[in-house]
Amino acid sequence: MPRMSGSKEILMIVGDFVEDLEVMVPYQILLMQGHKVSAVSPGKRSKDKVKTAIHDFEGDQTYTEKRGHDFLLNADFEKIDLNKMDALVLPGGRAPEFLRLNPKVLAMVKHFFQQNKPVAAICHGLQILTAAKVLEGYSVTAYPTVQPEIESAGATFVEVSAGFDNSHVCRNLVSAPAWPAHPAFMKDFLALLETK
Numbered sequence: 001m002p003r004m005s006g007s008k009e010i011l012m013i014v015g016d017f018v019e020d021l022e023v024m025v026p027y028q029i030l031l032m033q034g035h036k037v038s039a040v041s042p043g044k045r046s047k048d049k050v051k052t053a054i055h056d057f058e059g060d061q062t063y064t065e066k067r068g069h070d071f072l073l074n075a076d077f078e079k080i081d082l083n084k085m086d087a088l089v090l091p092g093g094r095a096p097e098f099l100r101l102n103p104k105v106l107a108m109v110k111h112f113f114q115q116n117k118p119v120a121a122i123c124h125g126l127q128i129l130t131a132a133k134v135l136e137g138y139s140v141t142a143y144p145t146v147q148p149e150i151e152s153a154g155a156t157f158v159e160v161s162a163g164f165d166n167s168h169v170c171r172n173l174v175s176a177p178a179w180p181a182h183p184a185f186m187k188d189f190l191a192l193l194e195t196k
Contacts, residue, residue, distance in 0.1 A: 007034040008086035008193050013105060013128070015041050019093030020052035020068030021179040022122050026089055027071075029186050033195050038075035038085070042102050045076045053093050055123075055178070057164070062145070063178075065094075080108070087193060088112045092123025092143065092178070100131035110134060113172070118192040122176045122185060126150060129173075140175040141168040 010030055014023055023039075030037050041050050052068030088109065090096065099105050109132040112119050121129055126142035127149060129135050136154030147157045158168045160177040167176045167184035174192060176185035 006194070006196060007036060008195075009084055010035050010037045010087045010089060010193075011080060011082075011085045011108070012037050012039045012089040012091070013041070013099060013108065014039060014050050014071065014073075014091060015095030015099045016050045017053040017094040018050060018071065018091050019123060019179065020054045020071075021182070022091035022093060022125070023052060023071050024069070025179065025182050026091065026120065026122075026186060026189075029182075029190075030089075033190060035193070035195070037089070038080060039071070039073050040075050040077040040080055041073055042077050042099070042105060044073055046074055048073050050095070055093065057178075077104075082108060082111045085112075085117070087118040087189075088120070089189075090119070090121040090125035090128050092125045094124070096124045096127040100128045106132040116172050118172050118174070118189065120174045120185065120189040120192075122181065123178045126175060129153070130155075138173060139168065139170045140173065141166060141177050142175060143177050 049070040054066045054068040055063040113134040123143045130149040130153040139156040141158040150157045164178040164180040167188045169188050174188045
């Protein structure tokens with residue numbers, strides 16, 4: 001499918017038990033806007049799938065988790081050419097806790113910050129950024145349990161709204177606490193991408 005004028009090449013790094021809405025909704029919105037999204041996962045190829053998890057806020061001390069859908073990858077992790085990528089998306093869920101242990105994932109993330117390319121990270125996706133040591137001097141928001149890691153990484157934590165629906169922009173980075181923030185999160189990211 002030909003790309004629209006002004007469309008961007010966006011890398012999305014995911015893994016098993018990525019949060020269902022945090023991968024599906026941004027992926028679909030970016031495609032709808034005419035961007036090309038390469039969804040990849042370490043150790044997997046195009047046409048492989050990752051399992052997703054559905055996280056919800058049901059009045060407990062933390063979120064609950066249920067099995068979600070299968071998300072189809074459309075690119076090979078090992079074949080990504082970062083020089084052709086214009087932006088990066090890091091969804092949350094449980095995947096970031098193991099993705100942040102992968103040296104190649106961290107090197108990919110560092111590339112986007114070194115080149116000042118737009119990055120969107122939501123919920124626990126910020127754990128990958130703290131592990132990559134790219135947040136010093138930034139202000140960001142995330143799921144509240146990630147606050148200690150963010151502050152240890154030299155960043156300022158921006159409070160989460162009562163509805164978990166706020167987004168925050170600092171330089172090339174858009175961050176959000178969880179999937180209820182998708183309207184603000186995607187609006188801010190599309191603005192960074194200069195999407196018309």
